[in-house]
Amino acid sequence: MTRLETCGSNIPCLVFLRAAAAFSPYERKGKRNERLKRGSMLIGVPKEIKDHEYRVALTPGSVGTLVRAGHKILVQSGAGEGSGFPDDEYRSSGAILFPEAADIWEGAGMVMKVKEPQPSEYIYLRNDLILFTYLHLAAEPDLTRVLLDSGTAAIGYETVQLDNGTLPLLMPMSEVAGRMSAQIVAHYLEKENGGRGKLLGGVPGVRPADVVILGGGIVGSNAAKIALGMGAHVTIIDTSSDRLRYLDEVLHGNLTTLGSNVQNIADSVNRADGLVGSVLIPGAKTPKLVSREMVAAMKPGSVIVDVAIDQGGCVETARPTKHSDPVYIVDEVIHYCVTNMPGAVPRTSTYALNNATLPYALKIAGSGLMDALKADISLVRGVNTLGGRLASRPVAEAHGLEYIPLFRR
């Protein structure tokens, strides 16, 4: 059975308990404590500032639900604009609007975001703040250090994990990014967009494009669904035979499944018109399964979409790109490596994200972080940093830092 550390001799345990107590809404000092009843929290939603990021952490509907549960929600003016939610909708739902990001960060006990804090937001991190957002710290050594130094309790959406291994807060964005990746391959295969001029589905009498998907999880299966629907020949490569068996059962069309090994990867990449990188080892840096030599052997004008770039990428030649400048070329192969792909379809993504995050926000805000962690082990797995301690083993391994667990089995 898993239990939270409570033994007095254990240093991490003491740090954890002290830090968690600091998050009780009743013990906070100053304006964050004003007018708050027991079981209520001040939740802040700043406007996202990452390049071309139009999602927002809470929809007006989610704000309404949290307000009805007794919480106060601070929203930065314009935070929802990119997703099609004007300020007035937030006001009608009971949010309090402020013009400046500082008002939100400094006024709230818990800040909910979509993307990891950007360098200009680092000044707002502090030891009585709960930060609930995507973090991807294995690929972010500087942010990891800032979170540790500030003592922030940072819960990464992407590492909240159920007992069956699924990642409920990563899943909706993986569904969006997976479906987008097939569209992106189709787009960049067009001659005008720099590609080899191949139609994904071919036509009668002409071969369709070959789409190779490395990692058949949520991103991979959604990429496959759309690519197969468009008529491509799809190869999915995964280490899990059970997963491949399942995908073979549920997907229909021109599909091949292959076990993951160097030979299968090299042969498939060599044939591919489009390659989707969608491997994940939860919390850890992605293994570089596609070498520089494999990329060099690909056909000119073929397309790589390394969706896993937010965890470092599974292609050796991949480096992060932005929506404003999404592609670059290496060895005549187009590379698309945008780290926040769902930001391009913010309306769909914001609703999908809220469906998943709202129940957790209600738990944390309703019970306080400490009790929410005691009650839900999946949330404990989501804690990356707390009170200056690094509570995620994969992140610690990625940066050569000390891992201090919050709980003992």
Ligand SMILES: NC(=O)c1ccc[n+]([C@@H]2O[C@H](COP(=O)([O-])OP(=O)(O)OC[C@H]3O[C@@H](n4cnc5c(N)ncnc54)[C@H](O)[C@@H]3O)[C@@H](O)[C@H]2O)c1
């Ligand atoms: N760029 C973006 O905007 C964006 C958006 C959403 C998700 N992502 C990222 O996409 C990646 C995939 O996410 P997911 O939700 O599909 O994860 P997932 O856990 O559902 O799937 C990962 C799959 O990779 C497989 N795998 C692990 N090691 C492998 C190997 N050596 N060879 C082949 N397959 C292997 C696993 O068996 C699993 O099926 C993650 O890094 C995630 O953060 C990026």
